[in-house]
Amino acid sequence: xxxxxxxxxxxxxxxxxxxxxxxxxxxxxxxxxxxxxxxxxxxxxxxxxxxxxxxxxxxxxxxxxxxxxxxxxxxxxxxxxxxxxxxxxxxxxxxxxxxxxxxxxxxxxxxxxxxxxxxxxxxxxxxxxxxxxxxxxxxxxxxxxxxxxxxxxxxxxxxxxxxxxxxx
Amino acid sequence: xxxxxxxxxxxxxxxxxxxxxxxxxxxxxxxxxxxxxxxxxxxxxxxxxxxxxxxxxxxxxxxxxxxxxxxxxxxxxxxxxxxxxxxxxxxxxxxxxxxxxxxxxxxxxxxxxxxxxxxxxxxxxxxxxxxxxxxxxxxxxxxxxxxxxxxxx
Numbered sequence: 459x460x461x462x463x464x465x466x467x468x469x470x471x472x473x474x475x476x477x478x479x480x481x482x483x484x485x486x487x488x489x490x491x492x493x494x495x496x497x498x499x500x501x502x503x504x505x506x507x508x509x510x511x512x513x514x515x516x517x518x519x520x521x522x523x524x525x526x527x528x529x530x531x532x533x534x535x536x537x538x539x540x541x542x543x544x545x546x547x548x549x550x551x552x553x554x555x556x557x558x559x560x561x562x563x564x565x566x567x568x569x570x571x572x573x574x575x576x577x578x579x580x581x582x583x584x585x586x587x588x589x590x591x592x593x594x595x596x597x598x599x600x601x602x603x604x605x606x607x608x609x610x611x612x613x614x615x616x617x618x619x620x621x622x623x624x625x626x
Numbered sequence: 627x628x629x630x631x632x633x634x635x636x637x638x639x640x641x642x643x644x645x646x647x648x649x650x651x652x653x654x655x656x657x658x659x660x661x662x663x664x665x666x667x668x669x670x671x672x673x674x675x676x677x678x679x680x681x682x683x684x685x686x687x688x689x690x691x692x693x694x695x696x697x698x699x700x701x702x703x704x705x706x707x708x709x710x711x712x713x714x715x716x717x718x719x720x721x722x723x724x725x726x727x728x729x730x731x732x733x734x735x736x737x738x739x740x741x742x743x744x745x746x747x748x749x750x751x752x753x754x755x756x757x758x759x760x761x762x763x764x765x766x767x768x769x770x771x772x773x774x775x776x777x778x779x
Contacts, residue, residue: 472655473655478645488633490633490634494634516653
C-alpha cells in the first residue's frame with residue numbers, strides 16, 4: 459500500500475508516462491481479471507472497461523486517499539464504469555436461469571466454474587465475483603454497488619445456489 | 627473464497643492503447659525520448675558523416691534498401707544505472723561497422739503511437755544479407771525487438 463501511495467504521488471507530480479505505466483503494470487492484471495468475470499468472459503468488453511476505468515481513475519486520482527487500498531479503489535471505479543454502461547445498454551436483462559448456468563459446464567473444474575460464473579445473472583455474478591473471488595466484504599460490496607448489505611448477502615446465496623446446482 | 631486467479635494479464639497491446647488514449651485526453655504526458663536513442667542515433671549519423679569525409683566510402687552494394695525498426699516493447703530491459711554508456715558504445719561500434727561497409731543510409735527515432743524505438747535505413751545485397759545485419763544489431767541483447775522490412779525508395 460505504501461508502494462501504491464508512492465506510485466500515485468509520483469504520477470501526480472508530473473503525470474508522466476513512465477509513472478503511469480508503473481501504476482498500470484501494478485494493477486491492470488487485477489482489473490482485467492475482474493472485468494473479464496463481470497462481463498462473462500467477453501475480452502473486448504473487458505478491455506474497454508479497463509480502458510475507461512483508467513481514464514476515470516486518472517481524472518479522479520487526486521481524490522484517492524490512502525485509507526483504502528489503491529487496488530480496491532480502482533476496482534470500485536471499474537464497477538461503477540460498468541454499472542454506468544449497463545444502465546445505458548437496454549439489451550442487458552437480468553434473467554436468472556439455472557439451465558443456462560448448468561449448460562455452461564463440461565467437466566474441467568476450474569473451467570466449469572469460470573463458465574458457470576459467466577452464465578450467472580448479472581446481479582448475482584457481481585456479488586459472487588467480488589465476495590468469493592476477490593475477497594470483498596458485504597459492506598464493501600454494498601458501498602461499491604449502491605445496494606444494502608442484505609441484498610448483497612441474498613445475491614451471494616442465490617449465486618452459490620445456482621453454481622451448486624450447475625456443478626453437481 | 628474460491629481459488630480462481632485474481633489476476634489475468636491482458637493482451638500487451640492494451641497498454642499502448644490505453645497510454646495513447648490517456649495522452650490524447652491530456653491525462654498523461656508522453657515521456658521525453660530516452661536519451662539513449664538521441665545519443666545512439668547521433669553517434670551513428672556522426673560516424674557515417676565522418677566516414678564519408680575522412681575515407682572513401684565503400685561503394686554501396688547494388689542491392690535493396692531495408693528499414694530496421696527497433697522497438698523497446700514489453701521484453702525491453704533498461705540499462706542498469708550507470709551502464710547506459712556501455713550500450714551506447716556497442717551501438718556506436720555497430721553503426722561504425724555498417725558505415726565502413728557502406729551499408730548505413732539514415733537513422734531516426736520512432737514517434738508513437740506504440741513503443742519507443744529507432745529506425746535505421748540500411749542497404750543490403752539481398753534479404754539474407756539484410757537479415758545478417760539485423761541479427762548483428764546489439765539491440766537484441768537487451769530484449770529489444772528488431773523488425774526488418776525491405777522497401778523501395
